[in-house]
Amino acid sequence: MQALQDLFPIFVPTLTDTMQTTNSHNETLYPHVSVDCVLLGIHDDLFCVLLTERRNAGTGQTEYKLPGSLIYETEDLDDAAYRILNETTGLKRVLLRQFRSFGSPHRTANKEDVLWLENASKMKIGRIVTVAYLALCKVRRMKISEKYSPAQWTPIDALPRLPFDHEEIIREAVKEIRLWTQIEPSIVFDYLPPLFTAAQLRHTYEIIYDKPIDVRNFHKKINAMEYVVQTEELQQGMPHRSARYYRFDKKKYNNMRAKLNTI
Amino acid sequence: MQALQDLFPIFVPTLTDTMQTTNSHNETLYPHVSVDCVLLGIHDDLFCVLLTERRNAGTGQTEYKLPGSLIYETEDLDDAAYRILNETTGLKRVLLRQFRSFGSPHRTANKEDVLWLENASKMKIGRIVTVAYLALCKVRRMKISEKYSPAQWTPIDALPRLPFDHEEIIREAVKEIRLWTQIEPSIVFDYLPPLFTAAQLRHTYEIIYDKPIDVRNFHKKINAMEYVVQTEELQQGMPHRSARYYRFDKKKYNNMRAKLNTI
């Protein structure tokens, strides 16, 4: 092994140096890679995150966590994210994007989490590095079948106690989505229905950014966005002047993006 | 195991499902986590990336790769990045930031890479998920000691053949640094010496963005940046009019950032 290290001093670490540790069962530990999915959405005018429920075998209490699991050996991280979201919630057609990996050894600092994991799995579980994914979702569409674990849309300002560093992941996800909606506005329109009013669009931004937006200026902004197109349809059944429906023009949006990139 | 899966249907996968595969030596494979460091800098007016050299034991040819290695069991990803950079190049005091993880199974699609890895290590090497880190560096300071593998600052437009997906990682890193310098301008000043001229600053931006910047407008821009402070010192020994030195005021910068966050 020493000779090999001389030949490849950078890339090839020794097993003892980097990979082997033992857990409380005195088994060899290997690093694991998981994916966690942060699905954000608006529910009852509150910015919410989707948490799945599980029952604690010890205490019998209901606990919550982000949908996530370990990745397969032969799948891409993106594929793993879609698979895991689908397996844990049944959801499809959600535009997941990677936003950061979390690998602090303190992720497993809480003894409850560790105990639960080790007792539950009897597996050779070492540290877990998780790759976090993010999506903005249409809450109404997200009916989670009874086949899967129950899931709750939980306001981000009222999170229950979460395992590992899931709370930190969610906080970072919220910051990230605020950046993304500026860099790639289409994310917001993915969230909205095909036809939407100016007020719906404004309201979405208000909740994402957690601050009010001037109605009049917002209209001017919409007019400036070529890819937000007026339709002739009007909202009906409102107790006041009916609002016009707009739609998102993906072609025009992509054209605009292409122009930006060539400059 | 089945009972446990019923209790914890989401989080706990079976070994067979997710973690075990065999390689060509018919050994059990586990996922590995590595860190790769993309150090960008300007060398002879070209945007460059630091590549370390290694000699191919088979062909005897010199090959290049990003500085990177597997992480330890008990260290944070950030710590691993700093350790690995230091171990492979001896460099310290470089501000590394995580920017994305790469985990495509096609990373190891090139048979040469795989063969090299497997023959070299005789280790249980499964897939490798790598967490990529990024920094903008002062090239002049980066004298790499003879103790370490030789390293080359290589223009990003003239990359040699690189193993795995290192070329993709570098391309993404360049895009990322262009975003970051807008979101957090201090990165550019980390790169510059304590005293710098307007031309140096402008030149840095020109190379990062790969496009010319109008001199006059750039001066106006500098004046608008409170945290870029004029000094009374002048550049000396130039065969033409001497330029004024500016400095980066970290306090003012942080104040500005704090204000931005409260709005």
Place this chain on the structure above:
DNA sequence: AAAGATATTGTACAGGGTAAGATAATGAAG
């Protein structure tokens, strides 16, 4: 003194963001 090289400076216009008032359409209340 002239030439060569780089540093520094001002002006005018267009566009986007912001603040704030005026008008329009609709159902509800009287």
Place this chain on the structure above:
DNA sequence: CTTCATTATCTTACCCTGTACAATATCTTT
């Protein structure tokens, strides 16, 4: 029917920023 409440939509004025563009200043060399 009239008025009111409510939300939608349009409008104007102002400021700040980005951008296009050319002349002058300072220093060294010849």
